[in-house]
Amino acid sequence: MTMRFPIGLQRALLCLAILLAPLAAGTLRADDIMPPAPYAYRQLDDPALEAKAQRLMESIRCLTCQSQSIADSDASLAGDMRSQIRERIAAGEEPEAIRTWLVERYGDYITYAPRVTSLTWPLFAAPLAFLALAALLLRKRFGFGRPGADRTDGGGAA
Amino acid sequence: MSSTGPSDTGPLAPARRWTMWLPLALFALFVALVAYGLLWPASKEVPSRFVGQALPEFDLPPAAAGRPGLKRSDLADGKPRLLNVFASWCIPCAVESPQLARLAAAGIEIDGVAVRDRKADLAGFLERNGNPYRRIGADDRSIVQVGIGSSGVPETYLIDGRGVIRYQHIGEIRPEHIPLLLDKLKEAGL
Amino acid sequence: MIAELGLATLWLAAALALLQLIAGALALTARGTGFVGVVRPSAVVQGGLALLSFLALIMVFVQTDLSVKLVAANSPSAKPLMYKIAGAWANHEGSMLLWVTVMGLAGGFVALVEKRLPERTMLATLAGQAFVSLGFYAFLLFASNPFERLNPVPVEGQGLNPLLQDPGLAFHPPTLYLGYVGLSIAFSFAIGALVTREVGPAFARAMRPWVLGAWIFLTLGITAGSYWAYYELGWGGWWFWDPVENASLMPWLAATALLHSCSVLAARNALRAWTVMLGVVAFSMSMVGTFLVRSGILTSVHAFAVDPQRGTFILALLAIYIGGALTLFALRAGTVTEGERFAVTSRESARVANNVMLTGSLGIILLGTLYPLFTEAFGEKVSVGPPYFNPMTAIFVVPMLAVLAIGPLLRWRRDSFGRVRAILLIPAALLVICGVIAVVLAPGKVLPIIGLALAPALAVASILPLRGRDLRRVKLPVWGMVMAHFGVAVSLFGMASDSAFTTERLVAVRVGETTEVGPWQIRLARIEPVAGPNWTALEAVLEARYKGAAPVFTHPQSRTFWAPVQNTAESALLTRWNGQLYTVLGEQAAGDRWQLRLWWKPFVPMIWLGGVLIALGGLLALLGRVASDVKRLVARDKIAYRRERQGR
Numbered sequence: 001m002t003m004r005f006p007i008g009l010q011r012a013l014l015c016l017a018i019l020l021a022p023l024a025a026g027t028l029r030a031d032d033i034m035p036p037a038p039y040a041y042r043q044l045d046d047p048a049l050e051a052k053a054q055r056l057m058e059s060i061r062c063l064t065c066q067s068q069s070i071a072d073s074d075a076s077l078a079g080d081m082r083s084q085i086r087e088r089i090a091a092g093e094e095p096e097a098i099r100t101w102l103v104e105r106y107g108d109y110i111t112y113a114p115r116v117t118s119l120t121w122p123l124f125a126a127p128l129a130f131l132a133l134a135a136l137l138l139r140k141r142f143g144f145g146r147p148g149a150d151r152t153d154g155g156g157a158a
Numbered sequence: 159m160s161s162t163g164p165s166d167t168g169p170l171a172p173a174r175r176w177t178m179w180l181p182l183a184l185f186a187l188f189v190a191l192v193a194y195g196l197l198w199p200a201s202k203e204v205p206s207r208f209v210g211q212a213l214p215e216f217d218l219p220p221a222a223a224g225r226p227g228l229k230r231s232d233l234a235d236g237k238p239r240l241l242n243v244f245a246s247w248c249i250p251c252a253v254e255s256p257q258l259a260r261l262a263a264a265g266i267e268i269d270g271v272a273v274r275d276r277k278a279d280l281a282g283f284l285e286r287n288g289n290p291y292r293r294i295g296a297d298d299r300s301i302v303q304v305g306i307g308s309s310g311v312p313e314t315y316l317i318d319g320r321g322v323i324r325y326q327h328i329g330e331i332r333p334e335h336i337p338l339l340l341d342k343l344k345e346a347g348l
Numbered sequence: 349m350i351a352e353l354g355l356a357t358l359w360l361a362a363a364l365a366l367l368q369l370i371a372g373a374l375a376l377t378a379r380g381t382g383f384v385g386v387v388r389p390s391a392v393v394q395g396g397l398a399l400l401s402f403l404a405l406i407m408v409f410v411q412t413d414l415s416v417k418l419v420a421a422n423s424p425s426a427k428p429l430m431y432k433i434a435g436a437w438a439n440h441e442g443s444m445l446l447w448v449t450v451m452g453l454a455g456g457f458v459a460l461v462e463k464r465l466p467e468r469t470m471l472a473t474l475a476g477q478a479f480v481s482l483g484f485y486a487f488l489l490f491a492s493n494p495f496e497r498l499n500p501v502p503v504e505g506q507g508l509n510p511l512l513q514d515p516g517l518a519f520h521p522p523t524l525y526l527g528y529v530g531l532s533i534a535f536s537f538a539i540g541a542l543v544t545r546e547v548g549p550a551f552a553r554a555m556r557p558w559v560l561g562a563w564i565f566l567t568l569g570i571t572a573g574s575y576w577a578y579y580e581l582g583w584g585g586w587w588f589w590d591p592v593e594n595a596s597l598m599p600w601l602a603a604t605a606l607l608h609s610c611s612v613l614a615a616r617n618a619l620r621a622w623t624v625m626l627g628v629v630a631f632s633m634s635m636v637g638t639f640l641v642r643s644g645i646l647t648s649v650h651a652f653a654v655d656p657q658r659g660t661f662i663l664a665l666l667a668i669y670i671g672g673a674l675t676l677f678a679l680r681a682g683t684v685t686e687g688e689r690f691a692v693t694s695r696e697s698a699r700v701a702n703n704v705m706l707t708g709s710l711g712i713i714l715l716g717t718l719y720p721l722f723t724e725a726f727g728e729k730v731s732v733g734p735p736y737f738n739p740m741t742a743i744f745v746v747p748m749l750a751v752l753a754i755g756p757l758l759r760w761r762r763d764s765f766g767r768v769r770a771i772l773l774i775p776a777a778l779l780v781i782c783g784v785i786a787v788v789l790a791p792g793k794v795l796p797i798i799g800l801a802l803a804p805a806l807a808v809a810s811i812l813p814l815r816g817r818d819l820r821r822v823k824l825p826v827w828g829m830v831m832a833h834f835g836v837a838v839s840l841f842g843m844a845s846d847s848a849f850t851t852e853r854l855v856a857v858r859v860g861e862t863t864e865v866g867p868w869q870i871r872l873a874r875i876e877p878v879a880g881p882n883w884t885a886l887e888a889v890l891e892a893r894y895k896g897a898a899p900v901f902t903h904p905q906s907r908t909f910w911a912p913v914q915n916t917a918e919s920a921l922l923t924r925w926n927g928q929l930y931t932v933l934g935e936q937a938a939g940d941r942w943q944l945r946l947w948w949k950p951f952v953p954m955i956w957l958g959g960v961l962i963a964l965g966g967l968l969a970l971l972g973r974v975a976s977d978v979k980r981l982v983a984r985d986k987i988a989y990r991r992e993r994q995g996r
Contacts, residue, residue, distance in 0.1 A: 034274040037299040041854050041934060041943050054852070059735045063204055063309035067590050067647045069733070072583040074917075074934075076274055077309075080300035105307030107207045112733025119723050120730060126715050127708065127743050134704045137177060178682050181625065182674040188636070189667050191721055195645045196659055200724035202647070 039086035040079030046090075053086045056095040059112040060085070060102065069112060203328045206307030206315075213321045214305040218295025221272040222280055228269055228295030234321030238346035239267040240339070241315040242291070243303060245275045246283030248311045254330035255287035261336065262290035266343065270294040271302050273311055314339075318346040351416050351495040354404025358445070358495075361397035361452060362485035364390045365478045368455075372475025376468060376543070384467070387474050388459040394481070395449075395456025402436075402449040405494055409436040417498040418442060428881060434518035440642065440658065441494035443521060447638075448484045450529040454558070455481065458533055463981070465554050466546050473540030480532055483665040491661050516576045524569030524596060528634035530562025531603060538627030539673060542680045547620045552613035555627065557973050559610055562630075563603045564966040570596050571959030581649075582917040582932045584850070584947045586955060589737040591646040594717045595637030598710055602630040605706040608699045616760055618687035618696055621677075622703070628677060632670045633710070639666055645721065691762040698755025705748035709741045716740070742795055749802055749840070752833055753809035771812060775805035790848035799844025807837035824972025832965025839958025845951040856941035866948030868929055869893045873901075875933075875942060883909045885918070888933040888942065892922055904933040904944075928952050 044050040057071040062078040070078040070085075088098050102110045114120045217229035233241065242258060244251040262268055270291040272280055280294075297303055306315060306323065316325035316339070325342045327335065368390040374380030375387060405418075409432050414420045422442075423435040436442045455477040462470060488494065537555045541547045573596060578586035587593060606626040613623045640646055643659020690696035716732040723730040753775055757768045783801035790796055810833035814822060853865035862871040873889040885905040893899050904920040922929040927950040934943030 034276060034298060035938055036935075041856070041937075041945075043852070043854050059733060061731045061733070065649070067649045068588070072581065072585055072588070077300055077303070080274070081304060083299060084301070084304060102304075103207075104211075105206060105208050105304065106204055106309065107729055109204050109729035109731055112731050113735030114719075114730055114732050119726060119728055120719070123715065123719055123732065123736065127712060127740055130708050130711055134708070138700070138704075175682060178621075178678045181629070182671070182678050185632075185670055185674055188718070189663065189671070191718060191725070192639070192643070192645055192663060194725055195721045196643060196656055196663065198725075199645075199656065200721075200729070204729065 034076070036076065036079045037083030039083035042086075044086050044090055049089050050086075052095055053082075053089040056089070056098060057082055057085055060099070061110055061112055063106065063110070204309040205328065206309075206313075206323070206326050208307040209323050209326050211323060213317065213323060214302075216295075216302050216305060218271065218297055218302060221270070221275060221277070221294040221296035222284055222289070222291075225289070225291060225294045228271065228293045230321060232293060233269065233317050234319065236319040237267060238316065238318045238324070238343050238348045239269060240343075241269050241271065241317050243271045243273060243297075243306075243308050243311055243313045243315070245273045245311050246279040247275070250330035251312045252283070252287050254312055254332070255290070257331040257333060257336060258290040259288050261331075261339065264340075266340075266348075267292055271297045273297050273300060273303050316342050316346060350404050350407050350411075351413065351497065354401045354408070355493065355495040357397045357404065358401040358485070358489065361394050361401060361448070362482065362489060364394040364397065365452075365481045365485060368394060368478035369475050369482060372471045372478060375471045376475070384471065387471055391459035391474050391477070392456040394478070395452035395454075398445075398449040398452035402445050405442055405445055406433055406436045408495075409433060409442075414503075415497055415499075415501040417496045418494050420498050420502050430515065430518055437521055437525075438518075440655070441488070441492045443525070444484065444488050444492050445494050446522060446525055447529055448481055448488060450525055451477070451481050451484065451532050454530060454533050455536070458536075458558070462554055464550055465540075466544065466550075469540045469544045469546045469551070471540075472543040473536045476539035476543075477532065477536040480536065480669055483669065487658075487661055487665065491658060514576065514580065516572055517580075520569060520572050520576060523565050523572065527562045527564075527566030527569055527603075528599060528631075528638070530558060530565060531599060531631040531634050533558040534562070534603075534606065534627040535631035535673065538624045539676065541624055541627075542673075542676050542684075545680065545684060547613075547624055547684045549614050549617050552610045552623060553973075553977075556607075556610045556614060557970055557977070559603060559606050559627075559630070560966055560970040560973065563600070563607055564963050564970065566596075566600045566603055567959060567963040567966060570600055571956050571963070574959070575956045579919050579921060579930075580916075582919050582945070584852070584930050584945075584949065586846075586952075588649065589716075589732075589734050590648050591717050592641050592648040594713050595640045598713060599630060599633040599637060601706050601710040601713070602626060602633045605703045605710075606630050608702050608706075612696050612699045613687075616688050616690070616696060618690060619700070619703075620687045621681040621684045624681060624684065625677060626703075628670070628673045632666075632673070635662070635666050635670065636714075639663060640717070646717065688761075690760070693758065693763050693765055695755060695758045695760045695763070698751050698758055701751045702748055702755065705744040705751070708744040709748075712740045712744065713737065738795055742798070746798060746802070749806055749836070752836065753806055756810075756813045756829060756833070771815065772809070775809040775812070778808055779805035786844075786848070793848050796844045796848035799840050800848060803837050803841035803844060806840065807834055810834040810837055824975065825969040828965045828967070828969030828972060830965070831968060832962045835958045835961030835963075835965055837958070838954050838961055839956075842951050842954030842956075842958060846949050846955065849950045850952075851948045853946040854944070855946070856937040856943050858940050859942075863944070863946070865929070865946040866950075867895045868946075868948055869896070870931070870944075870946060871899075872942060872944065878905065880907070883907045886933065888931075888944070890920075890931055890944075892929060892931075894924065902929070902931050904931045906933050906935075923953055926950060 044053060054071065058069050060070045060081065062068045062070045062073040062075055062081075064075045064077050065073050068078075070081050073079075085098055089095065099111055099113075103115075108115060108117075108120075114123060116124055213230050213233055215230050218227050220227040233239065240261065258268055268290050270293070272294055275296065275298075277296075295302065308315075308326075310328075312330055314327040314331060315323050316327075318324050324346045325339075327339065331339065368387055371380075371383040371386040371390065375383040408416050408419055409423060410429070412419060412423055412432065418439060418441050419435070422439045423432060437446045455474065458477070459470075459474055465473070534555050537551065537558070541551050573593075574586050577588070577593075578584070606623065606629075609619045609623045609626055612619045639659065639662045641648070642662055643656055645656070645659060716736055719732050720730050754768065754772065757771065779801055782804050783797065786797040786800035790800070810830055813826065814830060851866040853863060855863045857863055857872050859872050859874055862869055864870070869892070871891040873891045875886055875888050878885050878887045885907040887903050887905045890902045890904070891899040892902055900922055902920040902922050905918040907916045907918050908914075909916070917932050917934065919930060919932045921931070927948060930947040930949060932945040934945055937943050
């Protein structure tokens, strides 16, 4: 295993879950101490543009963290990416263009909003498939007003 | 056994039997998937998608005394070379420096991109670990790093004579990686 | 010495679980009736022994016996007592011991009190419980011994992750565990019922209090975990659709569905096979969640105790138990006798809709959580996050909330919308009005608008089942339902309001300067160093005025722990009735400035208030159910006693 820096656990986190043992006893900051990029911790003056940027940043995955968006991370690369995104939005670029630009460089990993591709379409078909299956199984479940039929199976419903 | 409508009593109509096995089938899929994931864990690395593409336009100021800065046109002068993304605060970057020195001694041109690095720290780093770089650009805001799809340091990119990225090496270069890099350089027309 | 005692009692408990399984299985055969008397007592003793073993582990943690490997790895000697105790379960081995302890105690308790079900079903249930426990005992004893000794003994322990040194977090895992493992009882009941084919109202009534209990703990655990993430992570988010969060949500969704179908089975003897299925699925989701978290197969911000080796062991357990239960289901469920029929417009149908939607959201969350794993098998890395989960789950949750408003007003078996149409006009009108207001206040934000429109209507609708009733005679479970549904509305309002109206301010200010966020003016009064038991910190004193009112002070910190060394930003919250001010102290910036992150989050505490209300609703229902069960038992005993006397 190659160990690369900066280690992503700027602020290691929490556990909503079960199990908690310190993953890395001593998560030392092996990060730089350069001042952050201009817009890493500064909002755009125009609230509408800032909201646009914020929405995009919330759906861009931090590359050096475990599983966080760049909007929720203190990692310096995340800070630099926030700054670049804010600057591009301020320069009039559309959020989706910036997302595409990032996907060209990092692949679909970078975006928390999966695109519909030949590999990801089942993600989007799943709700429909599920509802269709439920409808199929429930079709005969109800009486639909037929007075004669008063019993049916309880299995497989829903 | 062939009735389809709601039956009064007795076992389920055969048309519905398969649904009883559906949960088990889904669970089997789950087990197969996670077993595959456990046996062949995916690499945690995020490779650049920009391999095969021409470098973006950039112009970085010098990062160290005695070495010029780095701009895109420097990397498209007809000769393949290595572009090393590194920083003084990164420990694996120090680990790979003997290998970079060997490559430089073998006549490979190496240019550096110093990511978010302070001048004094970088000078100390180069003094301790040697300076195999012809040019070092200061990428204080990760512009080049993000521009070429690099997700950490160190990473080494092989650039051909026309400024196109031909290969990406993620992590520190170890002695065993050198032959592969030399092969790739040859492929790129060295 | 205590460690060895703990290990010995653990072995004994495992042996009793084996006895319980074998005796239970034999007792079910024609010739094994002699074993019937063995099963219940061994379940009780097994639970007691597991508890002793767990207490032994707590003892070695309290004594900080560094010769025990687990203690050395998780506890420095200088640490508050509460965290020493919490250290016992804040690691893989200890939490697995807690798991089997809860499982053993629950099994023992069922063995003691549950007398309604046919004895054969009880024997099968207890044998099933022992079978599942055995796998986890084996896991502990062979692959995760919590009492392992260390030689040589280290002089200092390694310490608990500072993020876990928080009172909320100390009790968050055991709470979730009670929920996770409580569902194992539902699982065992389902197995027992499938073995003996006895699925009916009695089965549902026996299972219901356990599902309710587990569900209450799950609700509290998730609520607390979310609040903890909210104030500890320092970015104002409270749900990230992270794999580990999803792992805790999935059992809750399954348990919620089970709770609703269980009531249908108990009251109307319908949805039989489906309820059994959910009984299997709910605990399966607990195990799947545990697997996902421990195996580290998915990257998570909440990654703890990750070890692929253990992952393989847990996966094997999963394959045996879930695979076995689902096979049994496939073979037997078709022959479970059928349930009662009901019309489309009926309370049963509303529950079915609820179950479809809950199962649907569970399916989507499971799919989205696992999907990156699937694409990686094809060499593609994909991330699935909030932009996917929010709208996709909304497809199921929004219709479910609509049904939630109507369902409780409907009668069992057959009803007509005409009967409830008039009363539903009130929430419907409210829905339209709130919808219009929301569109004006938060234009373009689709999901928050839906939430803001639905929540008040839902709150009113949830109270409607009480209309026209003598409130003194309304039964506790009905109060529970009303309160839980009201809690859903409250929580929904908090979520929608947070995403619609939150204002954020990132600034770098000098001491003495003032900034604004939402209706607040905030002045950085001073920065001062402070020291805690095992940390030092820089603390910002912020003077906050709400619309120019008298100032209130908040104290966000940037903390440095030294065992292990780690920096954390401790946020500070100011809560008002109408929202929360969230403040974080960041790094020092150029020119004597300090980086501040400030949020004003209108009505955000309602998210967790709603969670607590939901849990309280569950508690009321549980009390009501248990009270009527006890009453029935007492009455039955009286009748039996009278008969006995008359017989003489």
